[in-house]
Amino acid sequence: MYCILVLGCGRSSVFLLKYLSEHASTQEMKILVADVNISEHSTQMQNIEFHVADLSNELLRQQLISQADLVISLLPPAMHASVAHDCLIYRKHLLTASYATPEILKLHFAARESGITIMMECGLDPGIDHMSAMQEIDHIKNTGGKILSFKSYTGGLPAPESCDGLWNYKITWNPRNVVLAGQGTASFLKNGCLKYVPYHRLFRTLESIHIEGIGHLQGYPNRDSLSYIERYGLQDCHTFIRGTLRYKGFCEAWDVLVQLGYTEDSYIIHNTDKLTWLELSSAFLPEYNPSYSLEHNLSNALKCEVNEHIAECIRNLGLFENEPVLHQYGSPAYFLQKRLEEKWAPPSDYVDMIVMLHELEYFLDEVVRKRSLSLIVKGDDNLYTAMAKTVGMPLAVAASMFRKGLIKKTGVLLPVDKTIYPHMLTELRMHGIRFDTKEQVI
Amino acid sequence: MYCILVLGCGRSSVFLLKYLSEHASTQEMKILVADVNISEHSTQMQNIEFHVADLSNELLRQQLISQADLVISLLPPAMHASVAHDCLIYRKHLLTASYATPEILKLHFAARESGITIMMECGLDPGIDHMSAMQEIDHIKNTGGKILSFKSYTGGLPAPESCDGLWNYKITWNPRNVVLAGQGTASFLKNGCLKYVPYHRLFRTLESIHIEGIGHLQGYPNRDSLSYIERYGLQDCHTFIRGTLRYKGFCEAWDVLVQLGYTEDSYIIHNTDKLTWLELSSAFLPEYNPSYSLEHNLSNALKCEVNEHIAECIRNLGLFENEPVLHQYGSPAYFLQKRLEEKWAPPSDYVDMIVMLHELEYFLDEVVRKRSLSLIVKGDDNLYTAMAKTVGMPLAVAASMFRKGLIKKTGVLLPVDKTIYPHMLTELRMHGIRFDTKEQVI
Numbered sequence: 090m091y092c093i094l095v096l097g098c099g100r101s102s103v104f105l106l107k108y109l110s111e112h113a114s115t116q117e118m119k120i121l122v123a124d125v126n127i128s129e130h131s132t133q134m135q136n137i138e139f140h141v142a143d144l145s146n147e148l149l150r151q152q153l154i155s156q157a158d159l160v161i162s163l164l165p166p167a168m169h170a171s172v173a174h175d176c177l178i179y180r181k182h183l184l185t186a187s188y189a190t191p192e193i194l195k196l197h198f199a200a201r202e203s204g205i206t207i208m209m210e211c212g213l214d215p216g217i218d219h220m221s222a223m224q225e226i227d228h229i230k231n232t233g234g235k236i237l238s239f240k241s242y243t244g245g246l247p248a249p250e251s252c253d254g255l256w257n258y259k260i261t262w263n264p265r266n267v268v269l270a271g272q273g274t275a276s277f278l279k280n281g282c283l284k285y286v287p288y289h290r291l292f293r294t295l296e297s298i299h300i301e302g303i304g305h306l307q308g309y310p311n312r313d314s315l316s317y318i319e320r321y322g323l324q325d326c327h328t329f330i331r332g333t334l335r336y337k338g339f340c341e342a343w344d345v346l347v348q349l350g351y352t353e354d355s356y357i358i359h360n361t362d363k364l365t366w367l368e369l370s371s372a373f374l375p376e377y378n379p380s381y382s383l384e385h386n387l388s389n390a391l392k393c394e395v396n397e398h399i400a401e402c403i404r405n406l407g408l409f410e411n412e413p414v415l416h417q418y419g420s421p422a423y424f425l426q427k428r429l430e431e432k433w434a435p436p437s438d439y440v441d442m443i444v445m446l447h448e449l450e451y452f453l454d455e456v457v458r459k460r461s462l463s464l465i466v467k468g469d470d471n472l473y474t475a476m477a478k479t480v481g482m483p484l485a486v487a488a489s490m491f492r493k494g495l496i497k498k499t500g501v502l503l504p505v506d507k508t509i510y511p512h513m514l515t516e517l518r519m520h521g522i523r524f525d526t527k528e529q530v531i
Numbered sequence: 532m533y534c535i536l537v538l539g540c541g542r543s544s545v546f547l548l549k550y551l552s553e554h555a556s557t558q559e560m561k562i563l564v565a566d567v568n569i570s571e572h573s574t575q576m577q578n579i580e581f582h583v584a585d586l587s588n589e590l591l592r593q594q595l596i597s598q599a600d601l602v603i604s605l606l607p608p609a610m611h612a613s614v615a616h617d618c619l620i621y622r623k624h625l626l627t628a629s630y631a632t633p634e635i636l637k638l639h640f641a642a643r644e645s646g647i648t649i650m651m652e653c654g655l656d657p658g659i660d661h662m663s664a665m666q667e668i669d670h671i672k673n674t675g676g677k678i679l680s681f682k683s684y685t686g687g688l689p690a691p692e693s694c695d696g697l698w699n700y701k702i703t704w705n706p707r708n709v710v711l712a713g714q715g716t717a718s719f720l721k722n723g724c725l726k727y728v729p730y731h732r733l734f735r736t737l738e739s740i741h742i743e744g745i746g747h748l749q750g751y752p753n754r755d756s757l758s759y760i761e762r763y764g765l766q767d768c769h770t771f772i773r774g775t776l777r778y779k780g781f782c783e784a785w786d787v788l789v790q791l792g793y794t795e796d797s798y799i800i801h802n803t804d805k806l807t808w809l810e811l812s813s814a815f816l817p818e819y820n821p822s823y824s825l826e827h828n829l830s831n832a833l834k835c836e837v838n839e840h841i842a843e844c845i846r847n848l849g850l851f852e853n854e855p856v857l858h859q860y861g862s863p864a865y866f867l868q869k870r871l872e873e874k875w876a877p878p879s880d881y882v883d884m885i886v887m888l889h890e891l892e893y894f895l896d897e898v899v900r901k902r903s904l905s906l907i908v909k910g911d912d913n914l915y916t917a918m919a920k921t922v923g924m925p926l927a928v929a930a931s932m933f934r935k936g937l938i939k940k941t942g943v944l945l946p947v948d949k950t951i952y953p954h955m956l957t958e959l960r961m962h963g964i965r966f967d968t969k970e971q972v973i
Binding site: 284 | 716718724725726727728791792795797798800813814815819833835863
């Protein structure tokens with residue numbers, strides 16, 4: 090029996106576990122799942138052996154890993170290096186949906202030496218985004234096309250039927266990451282010019298992105314796009330940008346929080362249990378005059394127009410309510426997170442959606458053509474989410490490829506490898522993760 | 532002979548060395564000065580023994596320290612902890628003009644045990660600012676007054692006759708610190724409300740400060756004012772702010788650099804030797820259209836009005852010139868620093884100026900009174916600067932107090948101690964560092 094060990098079974102694991110559960114018998118696999126907490130829903134799955142275990146305990150973790158042929162880690166990214174070291178010692182393959190950090194990349198030769206494969210970035214973002222982009226880029230290059238421009242946008246959003254008309258956003262992943270998203274400087278290439286966007290201008294650097302069947306969304310630049318130019322082999326492009334999608338209006342309202350300093354995580358405010366939310370929030374405005382409207386106060390404070398809809402978004406978070414903060418101390422980002430966890434909790438009938446769009450312009454046969462690939466995946470329900478599907482299914486397909494011996498390269502491997510992505514994308518298509526392609530001469 | 536060792540003899544040492552040189556005979560002191568470079572001007576001073584030495588070399592440093600009774604360190608603040616450890620081993624007093632960092636503060640009991648005094652914050656800022664503030668605060672409290680508001684502003688500026696009509700600023704200290712000034716979040720108390728100002732709004736949070744004989748300057752909040760409330764014993768104040776002074780217009784122009792992201796030090800731009808300054812700077816604007824004026828381009832980019840004067844300040848730095856960058860790589864802050872080092876170098880006839888203002892409002896005998904203390908010190912010339920005088924003279928006076936046995940407390944000591952500041956401020960007054968006091972009922 091081929092033994093697969095899954096470390097971690099949080100929200101994003103359901104589709105992966107369902108797949109493994111359903112294919113365990115036919116593919117002759119033994120499935121072990123370990124986590125410190127295991128949901129009741131998970132334990133009802135057939136053909137899976139569950140272990141309640143604190144996976145930060147090295148001995149326990151190694152004891153589990155020693156039994157497996159393949160380890161799939163859904164643990165927080167900071168733990169991957171430890172798991173990878175265990176896999177090296179016990180000569181087990183490792184599969185994750187997280188970034189191949191420098192720490193992981195430097196294990197390449199050790200992994201080769203041990204004859205194991207460490208496959209990283211096998212989820213949605215990173216994962217499906219890079220694989221689908223590489224397929225398109227390789228295809229255009231193979232037909233003799235010269236790629237001039239590459240734009241790629243991804244977003245995890247509420248499905249239209251789950252929008253609330255205000256923020257149109259719910260928290261379905263790590264809430265701390267939601268608050269800190271985009272900190273640092275974003276970089277990209279636009280019409281041959283380098284562009285660097287500091288965090289305080291990030292949510293003002295927007296592009297309107299039309300997605301068929303959804304409408305106009307907003308895209309803001311996603312971190313260091315420049316570092317992907319070489320990786321994608323697109324050194325001759327005049328435009329290269331990767332971005333994050335939100336519904337219209339989200340970024341303008343979030344920008345108010347950034348401008349106020351509410352996403353700062355570098356200092357602690359003390360004795361906040363003596364304050365109301367209004368008092369705490371007023372500390373981020375040069376002046377707060379209670380006899381003026383919130384939009385008036387925010388416009389004055391930030392010296393730019395804050396319209397009624399934006400003010401309503403801010404008001405809706407409860408940041409300017411006359412009720413006690415309760416928490417004793419924290420960074421501004423911590424307080425904002427506490428408010429968002431309440432206000433942006435997905436309701437029980439929540440349906441999420443993953444949207445991805447690649448737009449490539451290329452020159453072929455004397456004309457410039459534009460090729461758009463769009464992906465829309467909606468969740469089945471609040472448990473079987475689009476996020477869990479698009480993160481879990483690439484892992485499931487990769488696990489099956491390991492099982493079938495289709496992955497032959499050792500060392501640190503990414504699914505953008507030409508020996509991996511064609512099979513992977515074909516399989517994903519069969520599971521409903523399917524890009525629509527449009528092409529036109531421009 | 533009482534032996535005083537001065538470590539470091541850069542720009543800020545001249546007044547200290549002059550004082551020691553002139554008083555060596557009468558006060559029976561032997562003066563040793565050590566640094567890796569010693570200026571010709573310094574070596575011409577009488578009664579001083581100069582040692583060329585790399586003071587990061589522990590052995591060399593300890594050999595010098597072992598000969599001294601008192602060590603005065605003008606070395607970069609990062610080196611003070613090592614020097615303090617040497618002083619503990621050899622049981623020598625230590626005197627500096629730098630902040631008492633947590634690292635230094637935790638040597639308090641060890642210093643007491645060794646019977647030595649480590650006197651920190653004995654310069655201008657920190658130094659004269661705290662001593663003069665404490666004198667006023669203690670005075671008002673002693674007369675039964677209740678302090679309601681404390682505002683304190685300090686600036687190192689060109690004297691009016693050395694202003695250029697544009698930035699009105701020259702670099703006379705560490706240029707890297709000039710570029711990075713104010714990073715982080717500033718905090719203060721205003722009319723009973725906490726205020727937190729993120730860096731990207733710092734140079735927009737201005738107060739107009741009138742200084743008699745100079746005119747209206749601008750003050751922006753200086754880091755964490757809140758932490759000084761307890762230290763000053765002003766827990767009942769409704770307003771407490773410490774700030775930095777600049778000439779009018781400086782902050783608005785510097786804010787453009789902050790908004791562009793030109794003061795960022797967190798990432799590196801590569802291959803910049805292939806760019807012009809115009810190309811590099813354009814990377815910080817969403818769009819740059821060479822057929823529009825710079826003010827038009829900046830206003831568009833930052834979505835706020837950038838007037839002609841501000842644009843002229845920016846243009847004057849050469850950031851939008853069509854000449855090669857030359858440097859191969861660096862952070863935005865590094866490139867900006869390189870430009871400022873050229874453009875803001877003080878001319879040979881430069882005269883600098885230190886301005887300090889404390890404004891206290893207090894309640895006494897049924898009325899609210901306002902007391903203003905202002906200090907203006909101008910430099911003698913480009914060598915004997917106001918900065919060197921206000922940093923060096925407190926050290927000189929403190930050294931003389933050590934010599935005369937007037938400093939009896941051991942451990943880590945600050946000159947705001949009631950046994951120190953009265954004598955110190957009296958002596959400084961005799962050396963021309965003199966506050967003007969005004970009082971009015973408001």
